[in-house]
Amino acid sequence: MSFGQGGPQWGAGGGGTPDWSAMAEETARSRRRRRRWLVVGGGALATAAVAGIVAIAVVSESGGGSGASDKPSEALPSPEDLPSSPGPEPSFEKDLPPAPPEDYLNSPKKDKAPLSEDTLFPSKTVTVNGKKYRLAAKDSTKKCEEATQAGLGPVLRKQGCGMVFRATYQRDTLAFTLGIAVFDSQAKASEVKADYVPNIASLAGGDVPAYCRTVTCRTTVNALGRYAFFTIAGHTDGKPAPESDKKAVEAALDGSDFGYARILQRGKDQAEADAQSG
Incomplete structure (x- = not known):
């Protein structure tokens, strides 16, 4: 089965x-x-x-x-995980930069600092373009034409010259006289520069006799703000200084550079003083 x-x-x-x-x-x-x-x-x-x-x-x-995956290996914290207290706020300088010096030099309404031969020519020695000069004499006059010779006086009178400041600086047997004429506007100072006719009168003093009165000398003219300024340079021993006299030419240019620097410094000082006070 x-x-x-x-x-x-x-x-x-x-x-x-x-x-x-x-x-x-x-x-x-x-x-x-x-x-x-x-x-x-x-x-x-x-x-x-x-x-x-x-x-x-x-x-x-x-x-x-x-x-x-594109994601980073560690997850970023969510907004809820961030600290609730704010970070330090950025700080800003409250002091404003000084205004341009020309803002003060262009008009007597802002150009109010004391003005004299002592404020314009405070140092007994100056170094200009690497050359050292010694102060021989300085003066000022409201009778602008008295500080000039030849044709410059009428030019100053036409534009309403208010005052002329002069200083003579000596180096070896060379000297330059810097003259700074003051007007009540930038436009008038510019007109004097455009209509310039020689020249500022040299200023005698100390070891420097009257020079550049009867002989050829080197001259310059320039303007900054409401100031026109001039130089005359030559030899203190009475020798003429023609165009070929490089030392006299350099002395005249040094005087012009020195004048520009002194006027510009006046504007800078006023601008910085206002910035600090206000």
């Missing part, structure tokens, strides 16, 4: 005795089949578990996307 698949089978000898040998072989085959399925099934589960771990690792490294 036999059962269907997997049932007991009777041996060929009959008599109702089971075929124990066949049954043992069938049982062994069933066990072997189960072991194979367990091995195969267990391998599949292990493969699935490894795949899951890999997937988790990929997701963690990619930030949840399929591509590389």
Whole structure:
């Protein structure tokens, strides 16, 4: 007798005795089949578990996307995480820069600092363009024409000259006299420069005799603000100073540069004083 698949089978000898040998072989085959399925099934589960771990690792490294992440490795703090107290506020200088010196030099309404030969020529020695000069004499006059010779007097009178300040500086046997004429506007000083006719009269004093009165000398003219200024330079021993006399030419130019610097400094001083006070 036999059962269907997997049932007991009777041996060929009959008599109702089971075929124990066949049954043992069938049982062994069933066990072997189960072991194979367990091995195969267990391998599949292990493969699935490894795949899951890999997937988790990929997701963690990619930030949840399929591509590389642009985000920084450390997250920026949110506005809520920032300190609530404000940082230091920027500071600004309250002091304004001084106005241009010309603002004071152009008009007597702003050019109010004391004005005299002592404020214009305070030093006994000056160095101009690398050369040292010694102060020999200085003066001032409201009668502007008295400080001139030849044709300069009428030019000053026409523009309403208020005062002329003069100073003579000496270097070896050379000397220059600087004359600064004051007007009530920049326009008038500019007109004097444009209409200039020589020349300022040299000023004698100390070791410097009257010079450049009867011989040729070097002269200059310029203007700054409401001031026109002039120089005359030559030899203190009475020698003439023609155009070819380079030393006399340099002395005249040094005097002009010195005059420009003194007037400009006057404007700077007033501008700085106003900036500090206000």
